[in-house]
Amino acid sequence: MQLKQDLLAHAKEPKNNCDKIGTSIVAEDCSRGAAQYFSGEDKLRAERIRMQHAQMRQWTRQQVAEKDARSLEIKEEALRYDQYMNAVDTMRGEMEDNNNRQVHETRMQVRHLNEERAAEQAENKRNDMAYNEQLNRMQIDSAAKSAFLNEETDYGVSALASHRLRPDHFKGYNKEQRLYIFKDNERVHREKIQADERNADEEMAWAAHQERVSRMMEAAEQQDKEHKDYINQVQAQDLEEQTIELKAKQQKMKEDKFGAIGEGFFQGFGTSCR
Numbered sequence: 001m002q003l004k005q006d007l008l009a010h011a012k013e014p015k016n017n018c019d020k021i022g023t024s025i026v027a028e029d030c031s032r033g034a035a036q037y038f039s040g041e042d043k044l045r046a047e048r049i050r051m052q053h054a055q056m057r058q059w060t061r062q063q064v065a066e067k068d069a070r071s072l073e074i075k076e077e078a079l080r081y082d083q084y085m086n087a088v089d090t091m092r093g094e095m096e097d098n099n100n101r102q103v104h105e106t107r108m109q110v111r112h113l114n115e116e117r118a119a120e121q122a123e124n125k126r127n128d129m130a131y132n133e134q135l136n137r138m139q140i141d142s143a144a145k146s147a148f149l150n151e152e153t154d155y156g157v158s159a160l161a162s163h164r165l166r167p168d169h170f171k172g173y174n175k176e177q178r179l180y181i182f183k184d185n186e187r188v189h190r191e192k193i194q195a196d197e198r199n200a201d202e203e204m205a206w207a208a209h210q211e212r213v214s215r216m217m218e219a220a221e222q223q224d225k226e227h228k229d230y231i232n233q234v235q236a237q238d239l240e241e242q243t244i245e246l247k248a249k250q251q252k253m254k255e256d257k258f259g260a261i262g263e264g265f266f267q268g269f270g271t272s273c274r
Helices: 002-011 043-145 175-258 263-268
Strands: none
Touching: 043 263
């Protein structure tokens, strides 16, 4: 209570009850001790400092803008390079795909031509066999129905021996001889059929061999394509890593060359004076 009374008593004193806003100063009524400016005093110091700070801020903004422009240009150049490499990889892949497709189409055409040729040869052989069989039957029928060949053949037998013939009286073979000839022809015919069957088996084996060779070539080309794709993928990955490393080096060089401006750089403007 005593402290409060003392404070109220001090507040009522004239020195503590002065006006909040004093009367205006009349320069003619003031003495030399009221002077505000003196000869030689720098009246524009505060304005000059303000202009210097403004100029510094302008220069700093300009440097930041130039740095951002250089960074944007480097990024655009890196983007153009990446797009170029992607286009090169795409074109390379398309060329390899077209080449593989052409090779496959050529191989298939050759395969079809070989199959057609083999089928044509087999058909020609079958036709030849049928034609030869028909000729043989016609020859046998002609020999059996021929009046000259069916004359009395004993007339040409020599008087010296029954197995000898007189050439000037030869009229043809007898029944046993003809049967022997027919059997021999049948044997030759069977041998020819067996030979044709062996040739057909050889042709089938050759066609199967061609099929295996074609499949092996396709597998080898597919393996070669996969190896090329793997090499291209590794090269693309290496290029990407080199690009990232180059960007990091360029960024490091820019920071070391121009320096970096932090967040607190502009906060010190206007807080001190010279």
